[in-house]
Amino acid sequence: MKETPQELRVRKRMLPGAITLNGFIGKDKRSLNTIIAADEQELEALGFSPEDIADRMQYFTDASFSTFDGFIVIDGIYKVETEVVRGKLPCPYAHGGLYRKAVTKITNTEKNISLSWTSLNIHLIKDHHFFEGKGSMYRLEPSILVKALY
Amino acid sequence: MDISAFVLFWAAIFTSNILLTNFLGMCSYLSVSREVESSFGLGIAVMFVLTVTAALNWLVYNYVLVPFNIVYLQFIVFIIVIAAFVQFLELVIERYVPALYYTLGIFLPLITVNCAIFGVSLFMVIRDYSFLQSIAFGAGSGLGWLLAILMLAAIRRKLKEKLVPTGLQGVGISLIITGIMALAFVGFSGIVQIQ
């Protein structure tokens, strides 16, 4: 079944070279709805909502924001640093709003997991329940995300 | 057919719904019914096209095809008229209602090959409607199509797709829902029969 014109436009904006160099879809051939539904199911099974996860990610990003080029350690376990580069990115859903290019790198020293995410990721997870397609540079597997952040 | 245009209008919406009774016009119906706003926009466009092309094709049939004895070419001629009109409509919408043009995108020219449009013109010929009856039938069919797509869009919005078995997600469940809606519409059939 054809995706609606809106969905096709969004997916086009998620391809490499449209907004970012590597895009948001990676090698995933599934439709956007399918990707989002699958991730939502996985997250529900773990007992978290995408909003909870997004808020937790925002908490770490805010805490490490004004550190001037360094990292901080939270709760003795999480080593976080956030780096911001110039410019803003639009959301591929094109509903307006620009997101700064802030990359947060977090290492859970206890469980030995390292992840990165951008401000746009937080928005995509919170408002669109989208964790990026499999194979994409900033793809966040819900299960690994939960393990690392809690 | 000896039936008043007014009755024909209502019959075209309920008892002889172009989509739920005759199952014409399914492709864009299934695709666009994902979002309620675009469904409404598309439905209005289809209704407008149906009314005008029914009238146009009636005129072409009775004043060009019949006098010149080329009734057998009606299939080709009707499609040409529909295509020209839809193209014209697209230009008008782009100029005066750019918001709608942007929302509908590719589905506007796709109205041309929507079998409901062509079907209405053919029904009009088969059942030998008068000019007024054709307009009423076109408008009613359009309204019926709009009603059907709005209903499906509303249902799909509430549908928790993740509860549907994977094989039936998307088109499968939409067709089943449409079938159930059609069954419900069969209940209207006793009111008036036009086919």
Next chain:
Amino acid sequence: MIFVILKDIAILSAISTILALVMVLAQRWLSNYGTCKIDINGKRDVSVIGGSSLLSSLSEKQIFLPSACGGRGSCAACKCKVLSGGGPVLPTERPLLSKEELSAGNIRLACQVKVKSDISIEIPSSIFNIRRYHATIAEIIDYTYDIKGITFKFDDGEKIDFLAGQYVQLETEPYPEMKQRVVRAYSISSKPEINDALQLIIRYVPDGICTTWVHKYLKVGDKVSLTGPYGDFYLRETDADIIFVAGGSGKAPIKSILEHLQIVGTTRKMTYFFGARTVRDLYLTDEFKALEDVFPDFKYEPVLSQPDPNDNWSGKTGFVMPYFKETIRDPKNTEAYLCGSPGMINAVTKALMENGLAKEKIYYDSFG
């Protein structure tokens, strides 16, 4: 028999031809908007062929409204006031306009408004100074492992007029991984006295569309396009003491300002704190240290936050904030110029204000 067939074909062709003619006329009439007049600020008007967006119609007339997304309706940089003739606000504009702008009713996105009739607009007069420049890459210097200095020489006759500290927008050329062009902002690092060329300092960002192009594909001799100058980050002409804080590629506007001051001369007390992590991130250190002998009172202070023990760094360490206290002699007569990420600017502004500086005297060119 043949006659009948020919007659039928003739009629069918006639119908098709008539309809085709109707379509051509309709197209002419509906899609043709004629020549439209754009009235700018009530002082100047330009005539353009209707049908294109306000942004592209103006740029054809060499009036460049800022645009970071190339007219795709995602950056909202092209906001301008449309007094009349713009039509209703489009759904593509609504999400990018604030509530106040929507209720004012006349703030629009120039890339979405189509010029279909005479239209009157209001734009800041500094826009008239913005031009498009065609340049050739004259030199590429590797300052550090991830920072390059690129010199752009303008084509014959093109000259730029800017204030030290402003930025330009560079347009990328398509390359294998990226078929479209994007536009990105970079501060000018050369002095305004050179007006037929400029230098930009560009740091490589791993997923960056423009920086990947600059670092992997750009070569001396390539031709590029830029627009500018933009921005309101520049040195205020007072006699207050100055504190500069900028690390990494943020050094660009500061370099421009200091090179400019070298020419016009100044007696102001200036200190430049260059915050970095390790010795690998330092560049142009000797050149800036040399400026200490040029100016009557200038100090260049690189501060490393994570120096590698093997580097034997003997300079300042940690973050720059603790060093403000000993540098500021009269907080009421001190200005600060910061260039860097919003997080850095927050941290530094807080520290400066704790040291007594007035918020209005802290100027910054924030990246985010």
